Amino acid sequence: MTTDRSAKEALRARHLVGDVQRFGLFSAASVVDRYNAMVDRAMVDDGIASMPSSVDGLDPGALVDRAARLAEAYLRLLETTAVIASRAGRGQARTEMETIILPPATPASSSETSLWVHNPTSAASTGIEISVTGFISPNGATIPAPVVRTTPRSVDHLDPSTSREVRLRVDIPRDQPAGMYFGLALISDSPGDAISLLLNVAPSEEARS
């Protein structure tokens, strides 16, 4: 189906697509926090009490830390982003994305679901890799990638017009903040067609009591 070279390109593009999407999401989340604080202060008693132009009141250490992490992530992305442009079917990636909603779970528990890898072509497909990113919530909280696993991690061989089930499991850390989290699953044969994953982390029993 694919030459070695194009398979490697697809693999790189697959990771980059996910990284760039997560980078955009995380960058945007950090802007929201600053502006929520600004507008709250401006709307005192339904009037413009003051018009702050700085981010007073926010933890400067946290902001610096977040900015440094973003800058580091950006530099890493820059090294190789040209490969996205050369991925198969440039500009043809779908604007709509399949979404899988994982069963809700609480901290220190797991959520599991199935992904299906399809081969709709008339030729066998080999060496299909499945990767899943870490998860991120709109306010910037993350579930790290190492606790997200697939079984199997790759599909060595898939006959024409057949499908294979892959189990996806997320072990939610004990101290994970509650909220809706977003992640991506990417299949090496179609790097532009990421699958969106949604996971609702409910408050732990301790937090509710």
Added chain:
Amino acid sequence: MTTVGTGFLDELETYTNLARRAALSYLPERRETDYLVDPALEYLGRPGKGLRPALCLATCEAFGGGVDEAMPTAAALELLHTAFLVHDDVEDDSELRRGEPTLHRAYGRALAINAGDGLAVFALGALRENDRKLGRRLAARIWSEFDFMARQTVEGQAIELGWQRDGRNDLTPDDYLDLIMKKTCWYTTVLPLRVGALIGSKRAVELRPMLRFGFFLGAAFQIRDDVLNLTGSPELYGKEPLGDIREGKRTLILLHLLAATTPSDQEQLERYLAMDRGDRSDAVIAEIFTMMQDYGSVAFAEEFARGIARSAAVAFDEAFADVPDSPARRFVRNLIPYMVARDR
């Protein structure tokens, strides 16, 4: 994500037409002079998307209010947006707006600038009607929201123009997101959502999630706009192709290119950005566009926007969690895929 269908586009057109009619009603009933009203009417008569008033009206409905209650506010948004467009076209010396010559090209710069001033003044008249329709307390709150938004917007526009004038090449995606929060998102999505929810709920709404959803939605809109400026069909998009490159706008695409190029290409790019606008030939502009494609800068922006749009979907669920299902609620939700898929 939900597919954008013709039903959604029909609803968008319905909201837009309602707000347009309302906006026109705030222009002077009796013409003292055609020199003001004719150019002021020009853009309002051209087919635009009408996103801002539609978002305001639909949000108001979703939160339990009537379209009529939010109409003066939606009209004010459309009038103010049109005023911003007129002045923006003069500042950028753009050639086309909505597929036809810009106002300053058609009427001359002085009359165009004055018409922009006039449209902003007419927006004030629309907001004044909120006193009678909503009561003084809610009307005052809407006024405060507009005040804050307008300050953000002009500050954002000033930053963008300043970056171009000073040839700033040391900017990052964070700088860009801050810029578009101010110059685009606040008046395109954040304000329409906030005031729509305030009116519909009679002020009984938590606005922080609304800002989060509004920013993600507006950022996806602006980045898509930057991409359309380079790759969109001129007939549908309605502006001259590659206009942002010609103006040297610090878009996410250009910032990525500045950071990703090899030293020799970077030198060429910086030479280009240091040129006077009039010296930027079509051939050189085409070269810069090719670099943007080859270095993956356009693809980077598209994927970056998709990431933000995914988050917009989650933020919508949070902001509208207590809002029962309705056509208006679904319309607002359907704006998310529309923002990243639109071709005009």
